[in-house]
Amino acid sequence: MKEVLVETSARHVHVSREDLDVLFGKGYELTNIKDLSQPGQFACAEKVLVVGPKGTLKASILGPTRPASQVEISLTDARTIGVKAPIRESGDVAGSAPCKLVNPETGAEVELKEGVIVAKxxxxxxxxxxxxxxxxxxxxxxxxxxxxxxxxxxxxxxxxxxxxxxxxxxxxxxxxxxxxxxxxxxxxxx
Ligand SMILES: [Zn+2]
CATH class of the missing domain: 2.40.40.20 (Barwin-like endoglucanases)
Structure with missing residues (x-):
């Protein structure tokens, strides 16, 4: 059997515990609105703005928190916000593109020095x-x-x-x- 289910990942953000604290408040817990196909992974009600030099996009957060924040966008999105996001496997963010994450409700923000990738x-x-x-x-x-x-x-x-x-x-x-x-x-x- 060589058939596999093909799923489309919309742009999304994984956040570290530390960045979640800054964006939503210390100890904030993400709100699971939908379990994803990969066990333990879930879509959250929380959204953030992904801000680059040329534009801003809104993206959902996927839980749970991870050791490092990571933004996964398409090449079209990368062009829209003006970042050079490399094609990488998830978790491989060293030297990837920078951006700012903003809580659209409160304006709280985090500068990511790296973390923006196009998922391989x-x-x-x-x-x-x-x-x-x-x-x-x-x-x-x-x-x-x-x-x-x-x-x-x-x-x-x-x-x-x-x-x-x-x-x-x-x-x-x-x-x-x-x-x-x-x-x-x-x-x-x-
Ligand atoms: Zn995947």
Whole structure:
């Protein structure tokens, strides 16, 4: 079985405990409004403004908090706010683009020296699903999405962990390019 669910990640922000304290108040707890496909991850009611030299975008926070704040946007978003966001795997933020995060209700703000990335397209797999597909952690594969604009994405990194649920994640630029709307499956090409 080489089919995987394809999910579109809208722009979002992961915040550190420290930055959440500054933005929303000391000890503030995020409000879970929707569990995401990856176990333990959730969309929050809280939104922040992502401010760059040329513009501002609103983004949802995804919980729980993480060791370092990270902003995941599309290349279109990066152009809109005027930042040079590199294509990176989640968590790899060293030397990535800076921005300011602002609480739209209170004006509280945090300067991020780095943290703005465009997520490298990736597939989350459990060890069992990876074995079934014949792929390994960190392997680069292609994925074909059949649609009105059938597209093969190369440079898709496979990530394997017991903590994952099988799903491919692409951003809104990629989703629009491939008309990957609704419930979409992709075929992994090794
Ligand atoms: Zn993901």
């Amino acid at each position: 397209r990736h597939i989350h797999l459990t060890p069992a699903a990876a074995a079934e597909m014949g792929v390994a952690d960190k392997q680069i594969v292609s994925v074909e999405i059949k649609s009105e604009r059938t597209t093969v994405f190369g440079d898709v990194v496979v990530r394997v962990s017991e903590k994952f649920a099988p799903a491919m994640h692409i951003d809104t630029d990629e989703s629009n390019a491939a008309c990957a709307f609704g419930t979409v499956m992709g075929t992994v090409i090794v």
